[in-house]
Amino acid sequence: MADNQTLGTGAANPEIVVIGAGPAGLTAAFQLGKRGVACTVLEADSVVGGISRTAERDGWRFDIGGHRFFTKVAAVEAVWHEILSDDDFLTRPRMSRIYYKGKFFDYPLKAFNALAGLGIFEALLCVSSYLWARLRPPKDQSTFEGWVAARFGYRLYRIFFKTYTEKVWGVPTSEIKADWAAQRIKNLSLFSAVANAILPSRNRKDITSLIEEFQYPKYGPGMMWERCRELVEAVGTKVIMEAAVTNVHLEGDRAVAVTADTHGGATTYRCDHVISSMPITALVRAMDPPAPPEVLAAAAGLRYRDFLTVALVVPEEDGFPDNWIYVHSPEVRLGRIQNFGSWSPYLVKEGRTCLGLEYFAFESDDLWSLPDDELVALGKRELGELGLVDPSRVEAGYVVRMPKAYPMYDDGYRQNLAVLRSWLEEHAPNVHPVGRNGMHKYNNQDHSMYTAMLSVENIFGASHDTWTVNVEAQYHEEKS
Numbered sequence: 001m002a003d004n005q006t007l008g009t010g011a012a013n014p015e016i017v018v019i020g021a022g023p024a025g026l027t028a029a030f031q032l033g034k035r036g037v038a039c040t041v042l043e044a045d046s047v048v049g050g051i052s053r054t055a056e057r058d059g060w061r062f063d064i065g066g067h068r069f070f071t072k073v074a075a076v077e078a079v080w081h082e083i084l085s086d087d088d089f090l091t092r093p094r095m096s097r098i099y100y101k102g103k104f105f106d107y108p109l110k111a112f113n114a115l116a117g118l119g120i121f122e123a124l125l126c127v128s129s130y131l132w133a134r135l136r137p138p139k140d141q142s143t144f145e146g147w148v149a150a151r152f153g154y155r156l157y158r159i160f161f162k163t164y165t166e167k168v169w170g171v172p173t174s175e176i177k178a179d180w181a182a183q184r185i186k187n188l189s190l191f192s193a194v195a196n197a198i199l200p201s202r203n204r205k206d207i208t209s210l211i212e213e214f215q216y217p218k219y220g221p222g223m224m225w226e227r228c229r230e231l232v233e234a235v236g237t238k239v240i241m242e243a244a245v246t247n248v249h250l251e252g253d254r255a256v257a258v259t260a261d262t263h264g265g266a267t268t269y270r271c272d273h274v275i276s277s278m279p280i281t282a283l284v285r286a287m288d289p290p291a292p293p294e295v296l297a298a299a300a301g302l303r304y305r306d307f308l309t310v311a312l313v314v315p316e317e318d319g320f321p322d323n324w325i326y327v328h329s330p331e332v333r334l335g336r337i338q339n340f341g342s343w344s345p346y347l348v349k350e351g352r353t354c355l356g357l358e359y360f361a362f363e364s365d366d367l368w369s370l371p372d373d374e375l376v377a378l379g380k381r382e383l384g385e386l387g388l389v390d391p392s393r394v395e396a397g398y399v400v401r402m403p404k405a406y407p408m409y410d411d412g413y414r415q416n417l418a419v420l421r422s423w424l425e426e427h428a429p430n431v432h433p434v435g436r437n438g439m440h441k442y443n444n445q446d447h448s449m450y451t452a453m454l455s456v457e458n459i460f461g462a463s464h465d466t467w468t469v470n471v472e473a474q475y476h477e478e479k480s
């Protein structure tokens with residue numbers, strides 16, 4: 001164990017260290033608090049909320065990606081409303097469109113809207129391509145390309161899915177697993193899009209991308225987690241900021257302590273259990289003594305995509321009614337534009353709105369390390385090139401970077417993840433991975449929260465298999 005200061009958590013038994021003060025970590029602390037257990041939360045950053053934070057610059061508030069609060073899991077919904085009062089929530093209409101070749105298309109795709117927007121000739125080609133895909137479905141539907149082409153035909157796939165998806169992931173869609181499509185597009189196909197255009201809206205609820213209204217905390221998603229922090233601290237939990245976990249110390253087959261780098265140097269916290277929402281790759285690398293080479297190799301094989309927002313302040317009339325617009329045009333690097341004023345008037349200032357231009361990158365890319373003023377200039381230029389906003393209307397610009405925003409579902413991810421998971425289960429069974437990067441699961445907050453809630457129950461004797469949590473079906477299995 002590191003030669004440094006060693007602290008007990010000061011909590012009632014059991015001593016629990018929670019890594020990360022995002023939705024998963026703070027939900028774990030919140031649920032522990034309800035059981036009368038104060039714990040220690042170690043957070044590497046200086047703000048809570050993780051990816052679901054509200055970033056703030058000069059009084060402007062930005063949401064990293066735009067967080068709709070929607071869940072089928074009643075227990076998660078209940079926790080949201082235990083943390084925030086009803087007055088803190090807005091009910092927002094959802095509006096989003098695709099911008100392609102100077103035209104707007106409804107998103108989620110509506111068959112008639114899409115085909116009408118493309119023009120009769122292109123529409124006929126798309127329908128033939130769809131019928132062809134029905135007759136001769138792509139052989140390999142385990143990739144994003146095959147999965148989507150089977151449901152929409154190759155032509156619509158190329159127009160409405162390929163470019164944006166490649167911007168998001170930075171690799172060809174043939175290298176992306178269908179899991180991502182299955183999670184994002186769910187049950188949608190050209191056939192169901194036609195059906196949805198005809199059927200009454202109450203029949204549409206099963207298709208996640210069609211959710212038409214959502215809840216939203218007035219001051220953005222971070223409001224939920226800032227309040228949650230106050231509530232857990234009120235029951236004695238310590239939320240220690242700027243404390244990056246570097247080591248998880250094992251004795252026998254149990255974690256006995258966690259070390260974090262804090263301002264005062266390294267501090268070690270004894271523990272009976274660890275609930276970890278830090279990236280599972282970093283968790284495994286933090287093990288002391290170290291995990292064997294094949295496990296470290298599996299950790300090195302898991303990849304992430306990073307994300308940055310260029311937020312541009314413009315007069316309100318230069319905004320648009322959408323919450324966000326997907327930009328499929330291949331000639332610009334930006335992938336999506338949020339209008340934060342459409343999410344909540346409390347994020348912006350009187351008479352102004354703020355457009356969040358979203359860029360996807362790897363930390364090793366030129367884009368990621370461009371200075372902020374150059375990114376702002378790029379954003380303004382691209383808005384102008386698209387013909388969406390005159391760059392001279394932009395009054396101020398800010399950049400918010402979010403590393404590891406997306407765990408990648410590439411070819412090797414399942415196998416690599418299985419290696420990490422089984423090693424942890426065997427050698428550190430009292431370390432409970434939760435949440436998005438914690439479990440390398442492309443998820444929404446509800447999944448992160450629910451896995452944290454079930455992990456807390458497991459610590460107190462339940463035997464939920466958190467890896468089978470499926471918030472879409474609100475389903476989870478007991479371990480046999």
Ligand SMILES: Cc1cc2nc3c(=O)[nH]c(=O)nc-3n(C[C@H](O)[C@H](O)[C@H](O)COP(=O)(O)OP(=O)(O)OC[C@H]3O[C@@H](n4cnc5c(N)ncnc54)[C@H](O)[C@@H]3O)c2cc1C
Binds near residue numbers: 066278443
């Ligand atoms: C573009 C985009 C749009 C999204 N839209 C939605 C949406 O509409 N609705 C929705 O519900 N969800 C949405 N999400 C998903 C949501 O952001 C995540 O599911 C959620 O934030 C995951 O919570 P988490 O606690 O598991 O992880 P995170 O939010 O990643 O939090 C993990 C925390 O752990 C900390 N940490 C990491 N390493 C260490 C370390 N070594 N030591 C200490 N702390 C550490 C991090 O700093 C972070 O605070 C979106 C995500 C993205 C990227």
